[in-house]
Amino acid sequence: MDIMKLIKVIAIVLSASLIFASCDAVDLDFVIGEFSGNTEASEREKAPDFTVYDAAGNKVQFSDYKGKPVVIYLWSDYCYSDARTDLTDLDNANRKYGDDIVFMPVHLSKIPMASRDAAIALMQGLFITAYYDLDNSAVDAYSVTAYPRMIFVDSDGYSYLDQTGGPIKGELDFQLPRFISNEPHITPTPPSCSCK
Secondary structure, three states, X not given: OOHHHHHHHHHHHHHHHHHHHHOOOOOOOOOOOOOOOOOOHHHOOEOOOOEEEOOOOOEEEHHHHOOOOEEEXXXXXXXXXXXXXXXXXXXXXXXXXXXXXXXXXXXXXXXXXXXXXXXXXXXXXXXXXXXXXXXXXXXXXXXXXXXOEEEXXXXXXXXXXXXXXXXXXXXXXXXXXXXXXXOOOOOOOOHHHOXX
């Protein structure tokens, strides 16, 4: 068995065990991500621009962060406890990697049952800046049908990793150094833990 097949088998076994440990309802119809990164620009997808707002109502363009790697986390307060856990993980990652990566948690404010006030309350005690998709700009740009969703965009503006679901425990500390150095990634996060 060659090394790539062995790594894929290990990734499948690990992700399956993490799924059963982290989800109440498990849908085994998920995809284990392929190795990627370090590919030619012509093979990668350019990340779309979108407009969101900060808590004070100021417009913020995704393109304002051109030249920096960005982690976009699209979320809703509808999945309150999961969102709080994910946002806490992102806040911790921001404290550790914030000099190298821009973290952009974007609340999907226009989806049914979303509450901007609940989202603001959910952010209490966190130091990471939240943004609000008041015009469905991010939803439209990324054709969001399930959330949460994490999108890693490299400093050249290309998608490095796009996954449905929040980070599995320990995943950010594994993925972010690889992201910073543009090493290949593995995506074990299943979409079954997301709200649809």
